[in-house]
Every structure is written in structure tokens, then in C-alpha cells.
Amino acid sequence: MDINLKGTRTGIDVAVSLNEKLNIPFIYTSSLGDKTTIDLAKATNPSAYPVKPFKEEQLMVAIEIAISNFDKKINTKHQEGVAIYNDAIFVKDKHKIVKVFLTDIMYLKKCENYLDIYTAEERFTVRSTINGFIDSLGFNKLYRIHKSYAVNLDFVSGMTQNSIMLDQIEVPLSKSYALDLKSKLRIF
Amino acid sequence: MKILVVEDEMIISEDIRWMLEERNYTVTDQAVDYDDAIQSIEKILQI
Known part of the structure; x- marks a missing residue:
């Protein structure tokens, strides 16, 4: 997910809305690497943040790791309290x-x-x-x-x-x- | 595994979609702004 999107709202706004309702992993892909943006992004708990321009393999590794971590989290959580x-x-x-x-x-x-x-x-x-x-x-x-x-x-x-x-x-x-x-x- | 690509530049979005589909991921949609992204997620999850 890019951070700069069309319109006034950003990818970080999407992430905030996602986190309020759902438990879905996401990866930011942005050319923005300034501290303010990184701090805002960090607060939304992304699975990764490959900075553009990235190589194909970098994105794929980030996705694989995000999926793997999410699977582990789900498998642990579905037993929570039972x-x-x-x-x-x-x-x-x-x-x-x-x-x-x-x-x-x-x-x-x-x-x-x-x-x-x-x-x-x-x-x-x-x-x-x-x-x-x-x-x-x-x-x-x-x-x-x-x-x-x-x-x-x-x-x-x-x-x-x-x-x-x-x-x-x-x-x-x-x-x-x-x-x-x-x-x-x-x-x- | 379903993946939604949220990217306002269509060339990059298409590039990412192509990369993902090459690796057998399912790209459910390509969103360009906040509303698009939220609508796509709700549609995928049937909220």
C-alpha cells in the first residue's frame, strides 16, 4: 500500500481504519522516508515498509514474511482462552x-x-x-x-x-x- | 492468499499485480484512494 494516494487521505489513514475494525496484515510501499512519515507509519504496525524504488525480490520477501507472521499469529490466537x-x-x-x-x-x-x-x-x-x-x-x-x-x-x-x-x-x-x-x- | 494493491500510480500498481500473480497470489482489486481501498476490503470480506 502506497502512502501517497489520490485525494486528501493517505495510505496511513487506510491503515488506521483497517486496524480499528479488522486484523489484516499490510505492507507500505512508499518513496517517503522522512522521520515524520516513518513515525506515523510505525504507529499503525505495518508488516514491512520497503522504500521505493525497491527490487521485486525485496517486495516478495516482505510479503512472504508478513504472511508467515500473520499465520503464526492467527494459529496462536484461535486457541486463546480455549x-x-x-x-x-x-x-x-x-x-x-x-x-x-x-x-x-x-x-x-x-x-x-x-x-x-x-x-x-x-x-x-x-x-x-x-x-x-x-x-x-x-x-x-x-x-x-x-x-x-x-x-x-x-x-x-x-x-x-x-x-x-x-x-x-x-x-x-x-x-x-x-x-x-x-x-x-x-x-x- | 488474497492481496489488495493500494497504489495511486497505475503503472506501479499493474507492475505489482503482475509480480504477485506471477507467484500465484490472487490480487482481488487495485485501489487508488482511501475510499476505493476501504470499499474493496469491505467487498472482499463481505462486511
Whole structure:
């Protein structure tokens, strides 16, 4: 990402907005090497800052390293606050650690970088992605139905074109996941 | 791996896109200003 862009706002403004909402790695590529710019850029935590003109290999190495560091960060983070033990997980709940059986998980809801785990009676929050969490459990009853939701198929009590019922709870269903879900539940 | 190129000079942007695609990265878009960049990111992530 260049720092000087068209218009009044800069690449640093893009980075600030990115960092407020998301966790995405980025690399600055700029000919600006003055202290003020470097200080502003540093504050946004870029993965690298190859100064123009750079060689092709310099950019590629910066990208490879950024991706590798990001992968390591994600793989660490998706376990944060969760310990997996056989058919259960241990999650932090305020000042204690609570055991939650996988079969008791009704659904998952993503909230930015966090994941809310809902059982019939409680909610626990961990730092994770939906796919990262499901993959790490290897529990095939949890099924993604929306960009922000996954449900335990054993709790599904009904569905409409755009929602899933889990007894009294209704969660949104994306069209893109509906066909796969119907096939999984053998609904034709 | 999806990559968005944010660069106001189209020649450089194209050059970077070409380099990345040569190495099998997917360049999802090329943005030239702040609004373009934010819109592209939101589109890619379906926010």
C-alpha cells in the first residue's frame, strides 16, 4: 500500500481504519522516508515498509514474511482462552475456568475478533474465528450457516428460507450455506 | 492468499499485480484512494 494516494487521505489513514475494525496484515510501499512519515507509519504496525524504488525480490520477501507472521499469529490466537480436552473445552469465564461439553454448544456467534459460544444457559467469549474454532475441535456437529454464525445440528428444530430455529432461538441463515445445510440434514 | 494493491500510480500498481500473480497470489482489486481501498476490503470480506 502506497502512502501517497489520490485525494486528501493517505495510505496511513487506510491503515488506521483497517486496524480499528479488522486484523489484516499490510505492507507500505512508499518513496517517503522522512522521520515524520516513518513515525506515523510505525504507529499503525505495518508488516514491512520497503522504500521505493525497491527490487521485486525485496517486495516478495516482505510479503512472504508478513504472511508467515500473520499465520503464526492467527494459529496462536484461535486457541486463546480455549483448551480442548477430549469431548469438551475449557473456557475462561471471569475468574474461573469452566468445562463445556461440545454437545452442549448450541451455536457460535462471531463478534469482530471474538467468538461467543452459546449453550442453552450460558454464553462464553473466546478470541477466535468461526472456522478456526470449528477446525480445532474436530466436532462435526458444528456447522457454519452464516458469515457470523455456526450451529450445532443436533439443536436444529426448524428452518425458514433465511433462518434456523434452535428451539426458541432464531439465527440467520445465508443463502450460500443453505443448500449445503439442507443436504447435510437430508432436507430436499 | 488474497492481496489488495493500494497504489495511486497505475503503472506501479499493474507492475505489482503482475509480480504477485506471477507467484500465484490472487490480487482481488487495485485501489487508488482511501475510499476505493476501504470499499474493496469491505467487498472482499463481505462486511
